[in-house]
Amino acid sequence: MPTLAYAAATVKRRSRVKRTKRTGGGLLINKTVVPVPGVEIIGCYDAAWSHLSAGDCRPRTCYQGNRVVTVKPHQWILHKTLADDPEVLVAGKGPPGASHKTADYWAGSPLHGGAHLVTGHDGIVACLADLWLVEAYHATVSNRYSVGHETCELVGGRFYEAAAHATIEVCLAGCEALGIQLQTPKKGHYKGHPWKRMLDGGKNCVGIFGHRDNTEHRGRWDPGEILFEMLRDRGVESFDFAAEEDLHVWMDRQRWLNGRGHKLLVDGMPGALTTAALKAEGYRSGIWALGTSRTHHPRTRVRVHHVR
């Protein structure tokens, strides 16, 4: 669930402009439609209700000197709508309409909160805003850097396999399209508190995280463990982010890339330039975990050791 920052003075209204089918059932990323095979998506403005209210989001921009520039997100933050204790994965698909109801709830609430994406119990995903160009109010300090993705849940922590699988597919496809490296925390990492590195929003934390990783207020079950286990099963790398393992590994990778003629800052943060260098070296979409056409296991090709 998004962290609700403050109460609105007036009730929000979603735009009354007539909407037509625009995205044809895909994610909207920097004005480009990105379909996700096997997942039904109600795209941004594909339905009259499928967009965030102006009070729940803003342009993802900041000032650089006196210029306004668009910021590129480097995190994908997973949420559960209730974060009930514990979590129970239920076979099959659940009742329809949950993504619509969640979007309506945000639009009708006097509080400012909402996420870019909502996966319903039936596995249908609503994309409510451009994932790159729009900053949604879903995770306070990390809003500027992140895409917010809710998975609907029933009281008692129950959520459906159809929803879980759709969330994973959309997360993997969205991260690839945005150039967010496929990496996530190690199994069992959550100790009841966010990492210090995330308290400023996680300027150098790249990857797929949970709402619990940046706030004291949501707890273990926002979003729980199962979605992360599914991501790791799909080949997403895992690091000890609290110990900055990711930074050490990526510094090694940046040195390796520089040895091949690239001129990267060795800072351990795989930003746009590092991703572009990996793409030039044949890595699919510049994502390390996706490997090259020669190997799907890049670790076998590039020896990684930790720099201490």
Ligand SMILES: [Zn+2]
């Ligand atoms: Zn949340």
